[in-house]
Amino acid sequence: MILRFLLACLLSLGFARAEEKRIAVFVGLCDNATQGIVKVGAKIGDGNKPDDNLYWGCSDGLKSYFKASRRWKLEKRETATGDERILERLTFRHVSAKAVLVAEAWRGSNLKECYVASEKAMLSGENQLVAFIGHNVLMDTAIEPPAGKAAGKTDAIVLCCISGRYFRERLEQAGVRPLLLTTQLMYPGSFILHDALEPWLAGKDHKALRTAAGAAYARNQKIKTAAATRVFAELAP
Template sequence: MLKRIIVISFCLLAYYSLYSQSTQAIHVMVALCDNQYQGIVKVPKGIGNGQDPHTNLYWGCGYGIRTYLKKSADWKEVKRYKVDDIRLERIVFKHKTKNFYLVADAYDGKNIKECTIDFLNSCSGAKKDTLMVGNTVIGLNGNAKLVSYIGHNGLMDFSLQNTYQSKDDQKRDAIILACASKQYFAPYLRSAKVNPLLWTTHLMCPEAYTLHDAIDTYINGGDDAAVRISAATAYNKYQKCGLNGAKRLLVTGF
């Protein structure tokens, strides 16, 4: 019996080692836009209901994560379900040509603090998880290659004690699309030893096209500077702010 347990354990370790080398994962945590529970400039009621992902500005609307990626020529939806009362919907996408999975979680807007904490714990490696899709094990949170936070910058409304020191010395990449995220998140990302692949210096609209094009360059081997240019180009395309303005807004590194 003991021998059988040892053999099974060895096989599982080998399996998890194989998935970590061959399958890359991106985990995106979205705090749904919420007029009632977030300190935001109010938006129309339908798109600002943080308890309804289907019509939410950052999820179900035309430029929301769910809708935009589902329409993308690069990604295919393979799974969708509700995780719990905080993560109202999870969607798993598989890239059509690269061995990358993208997992996006829609957090109830009133739980923006929990979403922020989960993101920072993922950055530091304190929170790690996996997900099975068919026979494939996908890394979530700190097991993902790239972690991302999308939504209102909750650190403008609440403070968090900086307890996010790196737990495993792995240097993950991070994207934070929220207003002035560099100014507010920098101390936490330094402690977590994360590479800030893309974040912001001013107010911005965290719609999906910026993330989509940044990730496209990322998974095709582009360096940090190239990722920034792709993101800025996409942002300017939709926001008409001028490329130089978009490049001042979207930056990389400390």
């Protein structure tokens, strides 16, 4: 009887883990010194200091925004990541959906490696969704498209300037489904990812994600919702 009970528990745990959605987020820290960007304040544009960085520690940065969220709970924080390029790693769990989000803050001078790592995660088959946040690295340097194909069904979000033009084709050719890309110069605050994840977790289509992202961007930038929604590309369902 005890053996049967233990087997039942193990099977139940296995099914629960199988149903859990895994989200990987790669944040290339804003860096005035090494990135072809419009310069920001020295403090928020230091790609070696995540706590003050525009894309991580500032109020709209991933760390601060998700820590303040009522939808996500911080489970783990790592500053000793085993990789000098990755300055911090955070693990969040959604409060109601079966989903875990692991976000990494990459040193600003390692932006190219950060994006390449995000594509490897997209192709690995280990994540249901992978997001990249930061400066559009393809504006600064060429990166060879992935040689292989995605090992499983993976969705992608790329939040940087004009990501639709630069990233859509390479992702689709690799067997990855882009869900949220951009059409113009924009600010990739993590409030966009945060709000777009809710319809994704509910199983809704790209249109719902685009609507949620547009509404979030409109609130942050204090512009009309229609204009904010046009910041994000229209993609296939």
